[in-house]
Amino acid sequence: MPEYKAPLRDIRFAMQELLDFEGHYSKLPGAEDASADMVDAILEEAGKFASQVLSPLNQSGDKGCTLTDTGVIAPEGFKQAYAQYIEGGWPSLAQAPEFGGQGLPESLASVVAEINGSANWSWTMYPGLSHGAMTTLMTHATDALRARFLPPLVEGRWTGTMCLTEPQAGSDLALLRTRAEPSEDGSYRITGTKIFISAGEHDMSENILHIVLARLPDAPSGNKGISLFLVPRHEVNEDGSLGDPNSLGCGSLEHKMGIHGNATCVMNFDGARGFLLGEPNRGLACMFTFMNNARLFIAQQGICHAELSYQGALSYARERLQMRSLRGAVAPDKSADPIIVHPDVRRMLLTQKAFAEGGRAFSYLCAQLVDLAHGAEDPAQRQRAEERLALLIPIAKGFLTEMGVEAASLGIQVLGGHGYIAEWGMEQILRDARIAPIYEGTNGIQALDLLGRKVNGSQGALQQGFAAEVQAFIDAERGNAELGDLIGELERQLQRWNAITDRLVAEIGQDPAQLGGAAFDYLMYSGYTVLGYLWALSAVKAQQALAAGSSEEAFYKAKLSTARFYFRRILPRNEGLAATLTDSIDTLLDLPEDAFAF
Template sequence: MSTYRAPLSDMRFVLFDLLGADALFARLGFAEATRDVVDAVLEEGARFSETVLAPLNRVGDEAGCQLDPATGDVTTPPGFRQAYAHYVDAGWAGLVSPVEYGGQGLPQTVGVPVKEMIDAGNLAWGNFPLLTHGATEALLHHGEDWQRDAFLGPIVEGRWTGTMCLTEPHCGSDLGLLRTRATPNDDGSHAITGTKIFITAGEHDFTDNIVHLVLARLPDAPAGSKGISMFIVPKFQIARDGSVGARNALRCGALEHKMGIHGSATCVMNFDGAQGWLIGEPHKGLAAMFTMMNTARLAVGLQGLGLADRAYQNALRYSRERLQMRSLSGAKAPDKPADPLIVHPDVRRMLLTQKALVEGGRALAYHAASLLDIAAHADDAGERERAEALLGFLIPIVKACLTEWGVECTYHALQCFGGHGYIAEHGMEQLARDARITTLYEGTTGIQALDLVGRKLLQLRGAGLKQMLAMIEQFCIEQQGNAAVAEFIAPLRDKAGEWQQLSLAIAQSAQGDADEIGAAAYDYLFHSGYVALAYWWARSVAAAEASSQPESFKQAKRETARFYFARILPRTLVHRQAIESGAASLMSLQAAEFGT
């Protein structure tokens, strides 16, 4: 059975030594988010994740969720409902939600490490409150006053949870094909009819009511994505005065049988004339839904990070304890019948890969969260605009890279266990199965890559990229003469220049052939991710050296950064070569010839 210990020391290092979160919070007006308060939140989050959620991880995998086909009710695994009651009673549901609706109003940057701990403790359980924040964001930005008054209090308190109902059986990411209908009622509401699939926490026994955000078409809707509207459709009808009425005309028709996250209810939801209320403007639902996409995609990236860290912790422990063969350079534990796994170079390769991707990924993700806070709360409009642009550029990198690295890290962890990793006893195979979904939902890796290249790089003229390159150059200038990071400056500058050149080359190639965008997107995304992580590793070494951290901590950062620059950053060479090869090698083979 796998275990979990929250990496509080590294979390604090990233927040305070690397990002300067305490000064940032003070500047943004978060008077309550003092160092002491944040430390207390982290400590309590660790306790909840380690002692309440982590022990239920295997329980959820083995028991799964159960559907009563007669009623459409879903029963969650043993202990899950009680854990949610604990979560609500402790105030976690409203940690970063507005104070005026019952939340604690803390920064998103504080909520992110708590989210990481929850996902590492029990990813399947963490999916139930995952999208509730999206419902809050949608109502805050697009809801009418009465909708905010009626829905936000119970949602923020955790008495109701939320979902996002996008996907339909015949369409996945191409939402322009959706068919769910919204017919106006006399009272100003709409009758929602259609079927949605892959709905996380669409039905469960945690709360009395569940609030569904549903994309549907009005009768006069134009075809395609420009004809989509968004509706709030509760499990139990809600009147304009906030009173709860009869059971709505919707139900869970089936639970998906999945590769992993068995403890999470992934539902087929059938809407049969259910009462729903329009949120925002007609036919503008997709734009409204994208209000939530930055936070939702960051949240899924954190899932990859949390699983990777838990897998790494267990692989490290096992590699220290497990005796297997002698070191090639001579016995390292001569008093024992064999040496521990950790002395072998290939095991160290896998462990260091995990450590480098987890700790570098944590810096990348927490920085993105800080941009959410800046974009929402900075006094200067220009600063808010710049933060929004950089955040938009980084989100597809965070979501795709952290989830793909989560799959890689859980693979390496399983491999460290050898045959014992493949059986259920040690929990590694569950982590590997659970990690696989993270690269798919909230937009596959390919969708993130297209968003990064097609929209953030080309349509928006690389506004976020320019900021990122400027940050790298500024860091390199500031660190001139700092012996602690001198070895990283030249390769970092070189990779930043390569990043810029590839961006310009893709833009030029796309003018002659639009397929060049799709052909380059995947490799460009990962090239971007590895360069971004190089920046954060160099900054981590500089921040560690300037901090009061123990010498052992500083040494670990230096050596891990050296490993990253020597053995992981060179992956960019493969991605660059793939980009430069162009679209021809991908597009020349005709569809009919694939089977020959």
């Protein structure tokens, strides 16, 4: 397994030079303590924790969790690492001070989550899901429930989950059957089975708070009849102390392809006591608070696996000797040259690097928008941030997880046969990465959300608003002679994105089936274009640093080279997507169903 080292120089570049987090925090209410020195100190400590504590547990954690008569036991070392995590105050980093939090910006916690996730994604899912539970309780719980349940959750003594999926109800939650019966004391009795529940049961925390979707007895059918409930593993007394075990438990652990270190549970609720969150029959809308948080978290998973696989592949490529460079021996004193000199290996490494670093910038842009959507004083600024997030969240989740799988696969390829052998750890990265395009809404669902609800639902306005910002950047750099080829190509891609959007909105209005045929390719085209914008912006910042005489010449030249690689070798994928986006839905639907038989 690669020994993860937090890429702090690139993280600082994305935060400070590319997106001006220091200026962002100086204008964000409540972020006064997030000075450059404090942020830097937090990043340094996060890097140490990830590399020294979490990374060594990644490969051993692949052995998986154990289901016993008394519950689920996490892999060896996970519980101890979580205790250190609590001791360091990490769970409370971005939580409200009135519940024991440190009140720092959510975006800073997001960066820390990326560092942890790159070192050990399975472990990071435990506190990651807790963060979503905290946000949901802050937004939708009553004052009494918040006072009772949030402090230990913020402290990290308790963890949280999200319980949506059922055997018959995956992406289609209208089919949900879990029941909620009112009790005389104002609570509810929850009965039903949930599957694929990450961190549903484990021994790392004192209590687990399940955020559960269920139906009230008089609820209407479909999505409009779903309510949201808080269901603790252990009953919680009025004074906050733990009571008896609730009527719920893990029925089994899923046997899965990857992320073995995280307990993916079948959870059975047998009249478990729960509490209503938000309004009755408005649970799906409330749950989107958790789901949007989770989708950004999973977008980061793509970056995490791309980064870890890149680090492993790069280390191997520098040491592995095979053949000679086509331009002559690079290491004549050795039996062969290191494979990093070969163009095809460079292609794979640069693809990983472009996705990891470009994806990092994309993720941080979204995190910055979350800060503004939740905390900006100006209502217009909050509204603008919410609109940008509505467009960018499905693109980030779908595109970055697809790229994470590709990067992880390339990491295996760089190592060749050794990449396919478990002891090197590269194949685990791919197995862990493969779930990311599936959970928290499959990427097909993300694509339908993007093109259907967001783009078509706004008649193109959400896409137009973001495109106008990109166009403003292009206009500002139009006279940049050194980077004119990148700026010009970005404008061509942007204009075509605008034209594709306008055409699809018109076509969907005439035939709604066109939505399903175009959605995924539209999401991918959008992702490549957004990443193109961020790589062009990165190139401009690198150019400016070099012109100012920076002593980090190698770092900034690498940024410029990677930007050019992205524009010349990856962004041209949009040409094929543009072609498929002009095709009729008939190509997909003309074939009769029985013709699929074999």
